[in-house]
Amino acid sequence: MAFPIKTCVVCGEEFELRPGKPGFANRCPACSEPEENTPPAARHGEAFERKGEADAERRRAIRDLLYRKDS
Numbered sequence: 001m002a003f004p005i006k007t008c009v010v011c012g013e014e015f016e017l018r019p020g021k022p023g024f025a026n027r028c029p030a031c032s033e034p035e036e037n038t039p040p041a042a043r044h045g046e047a048f049e050r051k052g053e054a055d056a057e058r059r060r061a062i063r064d065l066l067y068r069k070d071s
Contacts, residue, residue, distance in 0.1 A: 003016040008028035023032020
């Protein structure tokens with residue numbers, strides 16, 4: 001029985017999806033390994049900060065469009 005061939009969403013490399021593969025099903029084994037020097041909570045915090053910055057930019061853009069003065 002052949003294993004399905006998947007493409008990694010991170011690096012684009014093709015890999016065989018085998019039963020019991022650690023990590024995510026849409027990532028190759030190399031990309032599924034956790035980063036050794038950064039704890040998962042810190043990575044989540046960085047993503048949360050970037051999302052907060054994007055939300056602030058979005059709110060500022062909407063405010064500028066709604067309340068701009070037409071000259």
